[in-house]
Amino acid sequence: MTRFSVEGPTPLRGRLRVPGDKSISHRALMLAARAEGTSRVRGLSDGDDVLRTAAAMIAMGAVIDGEQITGGRLHEPGAVIDLGNSGTGIRLLAGLCAGLPWLSVLTGDESIARRPMDRIAAPLRQMGAAIDGRAGGRFTPLVIRGGDVHGVDYTPPVASAQVKSAVLLAGLAASGETVVREQVATRSHTEEMLKAAGADITLHRVGPGLVARLRPSRLHAFEIDVPGDPSQAAFWVVGACIIPGSDVVVENVYVGPGRAGFLDVLERMGADVALENHRGQVADIRARHSALSATVVSGPEIPSLVDEIPALAVAAMTAEGSTVFRDAAELRVKETDRVASITSELSALGARAEPLSDGLVIHGGKAASGGEVNSHGDHRIAMALAVAGLAGEGTTTIEGWEAVGTSYPAFAEHLASLTR
Numbered sequence: 408m409t410r411f412s413v414e415g416p417t418p419l420r421g422r423l424r425v426p427g428d429k430s431i432s433h434r435a436l437m438l439a440a441r442a443e444g445t446s447r448v449r450g451l452s453d454g455d456d457v458l459r460t461a462a463a464m465i466a467m468g469a470v471i472d473g474e475q476i477t478g479g480r481l482h483e484p485g486a487v488i489d490l491g492n493s494g495t496g497i498r499l500l501a502g503l504c505a506g507l508p509w510l511s512v513l514t515g516d517e518s519i520a521r522r523p524m525d526r527i528a529a530p531l532r533q534m535g536a537a538i539d540g541r542a543g544g545r546f547t548p549l550v551i552r553g554g555d556v557h558g559v560d561y562t563p564p565v566a567s568a569q570v571k572s573a574v575l576l577a578g579l580a581a582s583g584e585t586v587v588r589e590q591v592a593t594r595s596h597t598e599e600m601l602k603a604a605g606a607d608i609t610l611h612r613v614g615p616g617l618v619a620r621l622r623p624s625r626l627h628a629f630e631i632d633v634p635g636d637p638s639q640a641a642f643w644v645v646g647a648c649i650i651p652g653s654d655v656v657v658e659n660v661y662v663g664p665g666r667a668g669f670l671d672v673l674e675r676m677g678a679d680v681a682l683e684n685h686r687g688q689v690a691d692i693r694a695r696h697s698a699l700s701a702t703v704v705s706g707p708e709i710p711s712l713v714d715e716i717p718a719l720a721v722a723a724m725t726a727e728g729s730t731v732f733r734d735a736a737e738l739r740v741k742e743t744d745r746v747a748s749i750t751s752e753l754s755a756l757g758a759r760a761e762p763l764s765d766g767l768v769i770h771g772g773k774a775a776s777g778g779e780v781n782s783h784g785d786h787r788i789a790m791a792l793a794v795a796g797l798a799g800e801g802t803t804t805i806e807g808w809e810a811v812g813t814s815y816p817a818f819a820e821h822l823a824s825l826t827r
């Protein structure tokens with residue numbers, strides 16, 4: 408295990424670009440592999456999660472040459488596919504494989520082995536795929552006998568873009584229409600990118616929900632510039648908001664639907680954040696220090712910021728009052744049980760943090776005190792702790808720092824560029 412130490416308080420100043428969006432990167436690789444012809448994908452995430460998905464697509468017959476991805480001639484993988492730490496990689500790939508007429512065996516690391524897979528196994532079985540795995544398909548490894556699937560009309564019981572996407576990717580090859588009805592809308596990258604690759608798909612908002620209808624479709628090659636990942640930008644934005652003397656611009660970040668909820672929360676807390684150079688779904692985010700006050704984060708906004716709760720919890724430490732995150736039971740089935748990992752590690756830095764069954768409470772007004780903390784193998788916990796340490800007093804040492812490689816291998820280098 409590697410350790411990483413930061414000293415606080417250290418202001419963050421400057422401009423930077425974060426890695427390409429992880430959600431879009433996984434989808435770009437899978438859709439380009441499925442499409443006829445050669446797609447051009449610029450700016451993929453360089454994290455291990457996305458490298459695993461790229462390796463999986465190569466194992467299934469895609470040819471990747473720099474920005475060019477040639478697809479359309481996929482075949483049965485000759486060996487077990489290991490998606491490492493990536494929930495998005497394994498769940499989306501399970502959907503893709505369910506529509507293809509061969510056997511696929513998908514696995515991952517010890518964190519993936521604890522995460523629920525029945526949420527995708529159930530609808531994919533309803534579509535006609537045979538799915539097995541430990542505990543009857545609740546856990547990895549997953550064994551998928553795909554092909555011969557038919558459309559379904561599915562209402563996911565949890566707000567999950569991964570579940571929605573798995574069903575839609577299987578639906579590409581299904582007979583008949585596939586309908587996914589989300590009660591609460593989640594990120595819509597899959598739907599948007601399917602459309603850009605020529606799929607016959609429509610999207611309708613219904614109150615806070617979203618209904619996608621997909622007819623079986625062939626995909627054509629496409630071009631995409633993957634924008635910066637808002638989930639990585641969130642660490643620098645929160646850092647700049649809470650550390651006196653900070654002024655940071657994160658350039659070229661995706662701020663489209665379902666991803667920018669953390670900015671709304673920070674604004675509610677009184678943060679000095681602004682979108683500059685806004686073009687379509689992309690903008691530069693500027694953040695400067697200001698005093699924050701507590702807020703309640705709950706309900707339909709949760710899916711739009713679920714990955715940013717570790718960073719927002721750090722912002723809540725410095726805010727006046729008690730910030731409550733609820734309706735966020737999904738936190739318990741992320742790379743770690745994040746209710747447990749956030750509360751235990753921020754408490755180790757002197758925070759007053761309480762777990763709830765579906766979220767947590769952070770009693771603010773107290774900067775981190777420095778100390779020794781642990782990522783528990785979770786990249787977002789590691790980076791959130793680094794930001795807490797930069798905002799706090801003294802030295803904070805994070806054990807298990809290697810976890811950041813999952814999504815942001817250059818985090819420490821970028822931090823150095825902002826503190827120079």
Ligand code: S3P
Pocket residue numbers: 429430431495566567568569570572594713714737
């Ligand atoms: C993702 C969906 C979310 C998110 C994950 C990425 C995606 O997971 O937490 O990091 O790319 O579809 P859930 O679908 O489990 O909510």
